[in-house]
Amino acid sequence: MAIGKLYIGRKVRDLRLANRATQAQFAERIGISISYLNQIENNQRPVSASVLLSLAEKFKIDLADLSAGEGDRLMSALSETLSDPIFAAYAPNLQELKLVTQNAPGLAHALIAAHQAYRHNSEQLASIDDTLGRTSGLTENTPYEEVRDFFHFVDNYIHEIDLLAEKLAGELGIGDTDSYAALNGYLEQAFGVRITRAGRDDDLIRSYDREARILTLNPYLPAATRDFQIALQIAQLSAGQAIDAIARNAAFRTSEAYEICRIGLHNYFAGALILPYRKFMDAAREVRHDLDLLSVRFGASLEQVCHRLSTLQRPGLKGIPIFFARIDRAGNITKRHSAAKLQFARFGAACPLWNVHQAFESPGRIIRQLAETPDGVRYLCLSTQITKGGRGFHLARQHYALALGCEISYAANFVYADDMDLGNRAAYDPIGISCRICERTTCAARAVPPLKGRLVIDHERRATLPYRLKEN
Template sequence: MAKALGISASYVNLLENNERSVSVQVLLRLFEAYGVEWRDIANEDGTAQLSDLRAVIQDPLFTQTRPDLPQLRAALVHAPGLVYSFMTLYRSYQVVSDQLLALTESGAPQTSASPEAAVHDVFRRNRNHFRELEEAAEAFWPSPLIERDEIYVMLKQRLRDNLGVTVRLCRVEDLPGALRQYDETRREILLSEALDQPNRTFQLVHMVGLLEQRDLLDSLIQRSGIHEARGIARLRVELANYFAAAVLMPYAEFLAEARASKYDFDHIATRFDVSFEQACHRATTLQREGAQGVRFFFLRIDKGGNVTKRFNATDFHLAEYGGACPRLEVHTSFRTPNRIVPQFVEMPDRSQFFVFSRTVDRPTWARHAQDNRLAVAMGCAVQYAPEIGYAESFSMSEARMTQIGINCRICPRSNCDQRAHQAVILTQPVDALRRGVTRYDV
């Protein structure tokens, strides 16, 4: 091997023992000498796996035996099965820990991850991108020259002609507590009049995906590793949502518009006749090889700070349970509805991100439901900020970084003035003779 690669035998030994990195030149010689196709050995999700692994070992459980970065990389390269098993075990530990904390309120603990967490992990492993769904979406329309104001009518016709399914718009009182309902016996889709036109269209494409792409969805679910019924149902919904977004916002066209507008999501939403939230969500899926967009994370919260939806194509570690860090401006965006709130943030590991937030409105159908408002945050690594129009008014060299954490449970920032409770990672007792910014200040 040393002779074939033009290097010394001792250097080969160092490479085999992970004591040297393989240079590009040596890698190219390997491909040529052994007829290896580089795509067969490329570890596309290695960055996300390493990020998740680094986040996990910040738990105080590993304070005394925390491995360093080279050890983590070696584990991913040489023992990926062990890493996967370790991550599975840790997630089970997290679930049990949280259930035990709430045992008096919720009954017996469970050892399986929540459906939302399981689905998030599936999307994370796939880098928020599903090639098969993209291909199915690209083959959806008989012609690419579809007028957007005709899509709703064409969807109704397609459902009727291809699937024998009719669509009926219902009054709010005739469809209480629901925005869409499929009556399988009568083969009829009921849509609430509370839905605006973009969301009516989205719901129809979603139903077409569930009905026409059943085999494809089943295949993706089967290889997801989810076996619990609630997780399977949740994953089916999210995959159908992905398909609907890909149909309404074709990959190449969406990416070109995003780049041209510097990711102006109000403009993009108008161009594709979708909602602001749908446009943001679609941007997280632009991970096609050779045509990648900016890698975003997507976070949605309610007015109580609870995380209600999350997707992640970055190294940013999103909170799984409870609320996001209160220092994130996504919480304050409720004060300025429908306006972009930009922010530069720094995580405890010194990684930096540009984040922008905005409120989004939910369907309103009664006087008491007028404030069904949520907030979404989109973020990317700070080096991509020049590609984002919302960052144009900032000087990158002088941007003020807000120090944040994942959440209070594992945040090491002891003197944070927004700390809600003592973190398990902080073991030093508070000073009884001193009152800091908060009662947890040490």
């Protein structure tokens, strides 16, 4: 196997820290000098083929895990940023993007953050009049988006929290016994917290009285939501210090972002507790990622199962690289993560040719699609609709579509690919990431021209689109 120059310092460092090894111990184990390891971790030297093979042998990891993932996400975000017309005078090639993301990831993150602030400022100025514009402060990246990027760039996997949750799940027998009984019993025995049913409060999901040590839950919650809320309370009580430390170390710009991150980390612990890493990954492999079977096996919702599949990124024990998203009827991506090459657009709606939009037309079904992006990578895409809320006839329900998938080379690990013609090029639908950055010039579903596309207007001729895109 030919191996090009790989600058994967962060991955090597994360692997060393995950194994609780000093640089001296780690270097000795893979047979290199401490100075060479230090240069690798700081992206001053690439890893050699012999070092890669030693890492794979000593730590039982797949070579593919070391050469993809983190850089793909950062390079996708940077490429989208540089497609903005404000960078019209500069069009970096693929090699330049790789050099920046591999050797100066901090600079890439800073440029992305600066571009986000610019976009927010521009949008604000466009929506207010001159008087308000002169008196209003300009905003930066919102706290919510800042936290979203935090999880995105750590691969949606928090090693310390995941290990804590898995350890507790093993002690409680989660995955082998009734989750509700185990969680309820632990909450009362370890923390003296009792669970009660709420009265007539349609909006309430959970409420915790710290003084009385009473957790109040809506009595009409689905079992999966009820168990998740109990697990979330356990997260607050048992992993609070670790979670607070991780949020502090993220160095968010505002207290709002810090608090939002704490909520996200509590939710992460809860998901990892009810779907413990090794048991869940083993079950996923056994049933070949059958979402319904996994949901029944662990008493979890389809959304919990799909989300957890996208977090199986533990160093040395990775699952299938999966992309996951949740989309509302308006096309807004309300959750997103990708461990695959497919990266979701940071701005704008998702591609209209993607099968996730069809899920709203066929509730209760899993929609399948073979798709190909402009870079030639092919995917197995799955989508299904879910309904949330609506505890009673008069309460509103929220409808979402869940999207899940993988690169076609992993499709055999999914039961949904069994009768699909994976080798037939004509079976693949051409999709993009977002119209604003899509390279396809003849797509009839295009909503807006690409940011860097040059338009050709012909008043004497009209096709599906009212313009043509000039070929580069």
